Amino acid sequence: MTIGVPKEIKTNESRVALTPGGVFELVNYGHQVYIQETAGEGSGFSDEDYREAGAIMLPSIEAVYAMAEMIVKVKEPVPQEYPLIKRNQVVFTYFHFASSESLTRAMIASKAVCIAYETVRDEDGSLPLLTPMSEVAGRMAIQQGAKYLEKPIKGRGVLLGGVPGVPPGRVLILGAGIVGVQAAKMAAGLGAHVTVLDINMKRLRYINDMMPPHVVTEFSSVYNIKRHIKNHDLIIGAVLIPGAKAPRLITRAMLKDMRPGTVLVDVAVDQGGCFETTRPTTHEDPTYIINDIVHYCVANMPGAVPYTSTLALTNVTLPYVLKLANLGWETACKEYPDLGRGLNIVKGKVVVDEITNAFESGLV
Numbered sequence: 001m002t003i004g005v006p007k008e009i010k011t012n013e014s015r016v017a018l019t020p021g022g023v024f025e026l027v028n029y030g031h032q033v034y035i036q037e038t039a040g041e042g043s044g045f046s047d048e049d050y051r052e053a054g055a056i057m058l059p060s061i062e063a064v065y066a067m068a069e070m071i072v073k074v075k076e077p078v079p080q081e082y083p084l085i086k087r088n089q090v091v092f093t094y095f096h097f098a099s100s101e102s103l104t105r106a107m108i109a110s111k112a113v114c115i116a117y118e119t120v121r122d123e124d125g126s127l128p129l130l131t132p133m134s135e136v137a138g139r140m141a142i143q144q145g146a147k148y149l150e151k152p153i154k155g156r157g158v159l160l161g162g163v164p165g166v167p168p169g170r171v172l173i174l175g176a177g178i179v180g181v182q183a184a185k186m187a188a189g190l191g192a193h194v195t196v197l198d199i200n201m202k203r204l205r206y207i208n209d210m211m212p213p214h215v216v217t218e219f220s221s222v223y224n225i226k227r228h229i230k231n232h233d234l235i236i237g238a239v240l241i242p243g244a245k246a247p248r249l250i251t252r253a254m255l256k257d258m259r260p261g262t263v264l265v266d267v268a269v270d271q272g273g274c275f276e277t278t279r280p281t282t283h284e285d286p287t288y289i290i291n292d293i294v295h296y297c298v299a300n301m302p303g304a305v306p307y308t309s310t311l312a313l314t315n316v317t318l319p320y321v322l323k324l325a326n327l328g329w330e331t332a333c334k335e336y337p338d339l340g341r342g343l344n345i346v347k348g349k350v351v352v353d354e355i356t357n358a359f360e361s362g363l364v
């Protein structure tokens with residue numbers, strides 16, 4: 001099969017869909033891989049690295065789309081790419097169709113086969129192609145939070161680990177899922193006192209078994225949240241209710257109960273956020289202050305660490321890319337139902353109800 005990897009052109013996106021290692025694997029199986037020149041630059045891979053691995057480098061995005069039977073990407077295609085996508089071409093990437101009617105209509109019109117990373121789902125309901133990005137965001141939440149606790153950037157002026165003779169900082173984590181566990185691990189590693197709240201006792205048991213004793217678990221309730229926000233320095237929002245907006249666990253009125261310079265990191269901002277005062281920010285301007293409380297609400301946290309994020313993402317996407325290339329999309333999606341659940345739009349037909357239901361105007 002001919003596989004094409006265009007350079008990502010969405011603002012602030014530096015990841016790339018295949019590493020030189022991935023190219024090497026595909027070429028070993030007898031596939032031809034076309035990479036757009038400089039596509040890997042933002043993630044630390046040169047054109048030479050790709051050439052050595054067996055890729056053919058192409059100078060333009062148009063050439064990559066024109067050559068490939070399957071396009072592998074990171075982010076959803078942007079309008080500039082819509083006319084380049086061909087009938088029957090397989091496009092394997094994050095799409096998030098329900099959040100863009102224009103993208104959905106463009107992909108229906110293209111008659112391509114659109115397989116979305118975010119809906120590839122294992123038997124147990126887990127989402128293997130979303131997990132690594134939550135892992136990155138969870139770890140980054142503490143790194144960023146620790147930085148914004150510094151006084152010159154309006155934080156409380158607390159060092160998370162403390163020093164001998166001075167108690168450590170206190171971190172409150174709302175949600176003990178993938179983001180929450182990784183955040184707890186990082187915070188505990190720095191020596192902070194960590195409190196993790198969740199409504200799922202299985203998750204709390206897991207944390208309790210796994211983490212050192214300075215990581216304390218409690219059931220998530222309004223009462224407990226109100227109690228803890230008064231004496232924690234860094235608060236991480238990491239809740240998710242699948243398919244729904246994040247619950248508002250910290251209201252605007254509750255900000256006055258926090259100490260000035262407390263830092264809120266709302267990782268759940270991409271689902272609307274779990275603090276009432278959350279609004280999405282960017283890596284260029286990541287924070288804002290309300291009532292002396294620092295808010296960090298970057299919607300694409302992994303974008304700041306493209307080298308790590310590219311490796312983490314391609315570790316999990318490559319096995320699926322190989323299946324699609326070796327078997328063709330129809331057989332691969334039939335033989336591997338987890339991959340099959342990634343099919344969203346097939347040759348002009350929407351095949352998942354969530355997309356049709358997302359748009360009031362209807363799609364037909």
Ligand SMILES: NC(=O)c1ccc[n+]([C@@H]2O[C@H](COP(=O)([O-])OP(=O)(O)OC[C@H]3O[C@@H](n4cnc5c(N)ncnc54)[C@H](O)[C@@H]3O)[C@@H](O)[C@H]2O)c1
Binds near residue numbers: 176180266271302
């Ligand atoms: N900002 C970013 O760059 C970025 C990156 C990756 C993920 N995310 C987002 O982070 C959020 C968390 O993702 P995840 O992969 O950890 O999800 P997850 O499903 O693994 O974990 C969510 C946890 O929230 C818990 N929860 C639900 N309601 C709660 C409540 N009222 N109180 C406390 N806990 C509650 C659930 O029981 C679950 O354990 C999602 O919204 C995800 O989209 C954002």
